[in-house]
Amino acid sequence: xxxxxxxxxxxxxxxxxxxxxxxxxxxxxxxxxxxxxxxxxxxxxxxxxxxxxxxxxxxxxxxxxxxxxxxxxxxxxxxxxxxxxxxxxxxxxxxxxxxxxxxxxxxxxxxxxxxxxxxxxxxxxxxxxxxxxxxxxxxxxxxxxxxxxxxxxxxxxxxxxxxxxxxxxxxxxxxxxxxxxxxxxxxxxxxxxxxxxxxxxxxxxxxxxxxxxxxxxxxxxxxxxxxxxxxxxxxxxxxxxxxxxxxxxxxxxxxxxxxxxxxxxxxxxxxxxxxxxxxxxxxxxxxxxxxxxxxxxxxxxxxxxxxxxxxxxxxxxxxxxxxxxxxxxxxxxxxxxxxxxxxxxxxxxxxxxxxxxxxxx
Amino acid sequence: xxxxxxxxxxxxxxxxxxxxxxxxxxxxxxxxxxxxxxxxxxxxxxxxxxxxxxxxxxxxxxxxxxxxxxxxxxxxxxxxxxxxxxxxxxxxxxxxxxxxxxxxxxxxxxxxxxxxxxxxxxxxxxxxxxxxxxxxxxxxxxxxxxxxxxxxxxxxxxxxxxxxxxxxxxxxxxxxxxxxxxxxxxxxxxxxxxxxxxxxxxxxxxxxxxxxxxxxxxxxxxxxxxxxxxxxxxxxxxxxxxxxxxxxxxxxxxxxxxxxxxxxxxxxxxxxxxxxxxxxxxxxxxxxxxxxxxxxxxxxxxxxxxxxxxxxxxxxxxxxxxxxxxxxxxxxxxxxxxxxxxxxxxxxxxxxxxxxxxxxx
Numbered sequence: 001x002x003x004x005x006x007x008x009x010x011x012x013x014x015x016x017x018x019x020x021x022x023x024x025x026x027x028x029x030x031x032x033x034x035x036x037x038x039x040x041x042x043x044x045x046x047x048x049x050x051x052x053x054x055x056x057x058x059x060x061x062x063x064x065x066x067x068x069x070x071x072x073x074x075x076x077x078x079x080x081x082x083x084x085x086x087x088x089x090x091x092x093x094x095x096x097x098x099x100x101x102x103x104x105x106x107x108x109x110x111x112x113x114x115x116x117x118x119x120x121x122x123x124x125x126x127x128x129x130x131x132x133x134x135x136x137x138x139x140x141x142x143x144x145x146x147x148x149x150x151x152x153x154x155x156x157x158x159x160x161x162x163x164x165x166x167x168x169x170x171x172x173x174x175x176x177x178x179x180x181x182x183x184x185x186x187x188x189x190x191x192x193x194x195x196x197x198x199x200x201x202x203x204x205x206x207x208x209x210x211x212x213x214x215x216x217x218x219x220x221x222x223x224x225x226x227x228x229x230x231x232x233x234x235x236x237x238x239x240x241x242x243x244x245x246x247x248x249x250x251x252x253x254x255x256x257x258x259x260x261x262x263x264x265x266x267x268x269x270x271x272x273x274x275x276x277x278x279x280x281x282x283x284x285x286x287x288x289x290x291x292x293x294x295x296x297x298x299x300x301x302x303x304x305x306x307x308x309x310x311x312x313x314x315x316x317x318x319x320x321x322x323x324x325x326x327x328x329x330x331x332x333x334x335x336x337x338x339x340x341x342x343x344x345x346x347x348x349x350x351x352x353x354x355x356x357x358x359x360x361x
Numbered sequence: 362x363x364x365x366x367x368x369x370x371x372x373x374x375x376x377x378x379x380x381x382x383x384x385x386x387x388x389x390x391x392x393x394x395x396x397x398x399x400x401x402x403x404x405x406x407x408x409x410x411x412x413x414x415x416x417x418x419x420x421x422x423x424x425x426x427x428x429x430x431x432x433x434x435x436x437x438x439x440x441x442x443x444x445x446x447x448x449x450x451x452x453x454x455x456x457x458x459x460x461x462x463x464x465x466x467x468x469x470x471x472x473x474x475x476x477x478x479x480x481x482x483x484x485x486x487x488x489x490x491x492x493x494x495x496x497x498x499x500x501x502x503x504x505x506x507x508x509x510x511x512x513x514x515x516x517x518x519x520x521x522x523x524x525x526x527x528x529x530x531x532x533x534x535x536x537x538x539x540x541x542x543x544x545x546x547x548x549x550x551x552x553x554x555x556x557x558x559x560x561x562x563x564x565x566x567x568x569x570x571x572x573x574x575x576x577x578x579x580x581x582x583x584x585x586x587x588x589x590x591x592x593x594x595x596x597x598x599x600x601x602x603x604x605x606x607x608x609x610x611x612x613x614x615x616x617x618x619x620x621x622x623x624x625x626x627x628x629x630x631x632x633x634x635x636x637x638x639x640x641x642x643x644x645x646x647x648x649x650x651x652x653x654x655x656x657x658x659x660x661x662x663x664x665x666x667x668x669x670x671x672x673x674x675x676x677x678x679x680x681x682x683x684x685x686x687x688x689x690x691x692x693x694x695x696x697x698x699x700x701x702x703x704x705x706x707x708x709x710x711x712x713x714x715x716x717x718x719x720x721x722x
Binding site for chain 1: 363366367399425427429446448450451468493494522598601605610612632633681701702705706709710
């Protein structure tokens with residue numbers, strides 16, 4: 001009898017590399033930068049940056065925070081590493097140590113940079129085109145001196161609705177971007193699109209695309225079938241099976257009650273491992289027995305370390321068998337949708353618990 | 362001008378120790394064990410276990426997984442460490458190395474243990490009393506041999522609805538627990554209650570309580586004012602402020618549109634840091650200016666690294682100022698409720714991103 005207790009996270013670096021290459025081809029003519037912020041969405045920025053640097057020739061990376069850049073520097077020795085949240089007192093040492101490039105997003109940060117600038121580093125400037133998140137607004141751009149405008153090496157903005165092909169915001173932001181870039185930084189290379197924008201057509205590519213979510217297997221162009229390969233698989237062992245009798249309750253707050261006799265499995269994964277608690281009584285897991293896939297509904301509340309599922313219809317299930325939580329059939333996008341969120345949030349959570357057995361392929 | 366970029370997680374070990382002592386007093390007569398699974402709900406199991414061991418005399422700890430037990434062992438050299446998810450092939454080495462005690466939850470795991478038992482270790486047995494999660498069901502208990510029953514050192518079960526004082530399940534489970542314990546393990550010490558059960562009265566204490574959520578400041582007895590001190594504070598810097606004009610959209614998918622001119626702040630924390638994306642357009646953050654607290658509503662979608670909030674009513678706000686995300690006024694329970702979940706899930710997420718500046722007090 002094989003007994004296991006830990007959930008398993010499998011990260012397919014071959015598929016990730018293939019996704020990167022496909023996206024690079026789609027963006028032909030533009031540089032394909034890789035976004036490895038938030039520890040590569042939880043999948044391990046060091047491994048992923050190294051793989052893309054060594055095998056796929058990627059030479060530009062984006063992270064969110066200085067410490068994230070510092071962490072990947074040894075793996076991408078001569079690459080450019082841009083830091084999207086910019087630079088501040090708390091992150092300046094990382095920039096100095098690892099030669100990181102800040103993405104400057106406003107006047108206050110620019111003033112800070114001017115007082116603390118690092119020899120040989122030319123920042124990117126983020127400009128606001130419609131997302132209303134980080135970036136210089138037009139009135140701030142107008143106040144930049146010629147000398148200040150000359151400090152930058154790249155113009156960046158970010159699309160709000162690029163996962164909806166026909167959304168009016170896309171063209172609106174693109175036009176704003178072209179106009180502001182031409183007016184203030186006519187000679188600088190420019191980047192507007194992340195993964196989702198890369199699918200919108202050549203006029204969204206400019207000089208560089210910033211590939212993140214799609215590279216990790218998320219469908220960032222959900223108006224058509226996913227063209228990316230799955231990168232993430234999550235499985236977790238059944239610790240125990242049991243029988244529910246009519247009237248039995250399941251889980252915290254007794255939110256599920258059996259109307260008839262059911263068989264249940266207690267699976268060793270929970271919200272502590274990143275399984276959204278919003279899957280309580282609505283999510284599902286899958287079992288594979290020979291060639292047969294069986295769906296098993298999550299019943300009761302997801303708890304910190306366990307989910308309980310109804311396996312009445314699953315044949316020959318035993319303690320030690322593996323429940324499939326995310327795979328090529330039930331993807332990050334599927335679990336995100338069922339949890340009332342998006343695959344990005346699930347992905348970012350899944351990679352964060354060190355108790356996963358983590359296998360890179 | 363002070364510019365910062367990283368979110369800050371402050372963990373008040375003094376308050377945590379006070380909470381432990383208060384709960385211990387409440388549970389007078391029973392042993393007060395500490396639950397530090399899931400890296401002490403994300404707060405750092407090594408620090409917390411060491412503090413409770415050194416300063417508060419705690420000598421029994423619970424973790425979920427073998428590797429979690431292995432990690433705290435050097436900090437609690439002669440304490441008992443119970444492992445709630447039990448033991449399997451993948452975790453056995455941790456048990457051997459760190460002298461961990463499995464909580465055996467079913468027949469398959471018991472058989473595994475009998476083949477792999479570790480000299481000097483007497484497991485706990487988990488019995489099912491109504492939660493229908495892990496634990497021996499009555500028919501399985503009846504099949505245990507006398508020798509098998511003699512292998513254990515502790516009987517454990519877990520309450521489903523102990524955060525609702527009057528819930529019928531509490532008494533139902535307690536009676537089941539007493540009956541099964543008396544029948545099968547009359548001489549063993551017993552533990553039924555976690556934090557929430559500890560508030561239900563002396564008949565729920567038995568020989569040991571397992572203190573987790575309440576110790577971390579969560580109100581596990583929400584039918585009355587929280588008697589615990591806050592342990593967690595989360596703050597994050599404003600990277601930039603900006604003006605929205607009438608008709609401007611905010612964030613991904615353009616889910617917020619300004620009806621009039623507003624002032625916004627872009628705060629450097631997002632769902633990558635554990636802020637639930639379900640707070641999009643419903644959550645709030647707070648600013649402190651002198652003695653004055655101002656509430657600022659989150660507008661648009663929470664993104665991976667940022668939230669955007671409406672600071673029209675906040676006076677004198679500048680880039681570099683700190684937004685308060687969780688504190689003694691807006692607690693884990695509050696943010697959990699606003700996010701459509703519970704404080705436990707938020708807490709477990711918050712501690713997981715290494716890009717937090719983490720301060721122990």
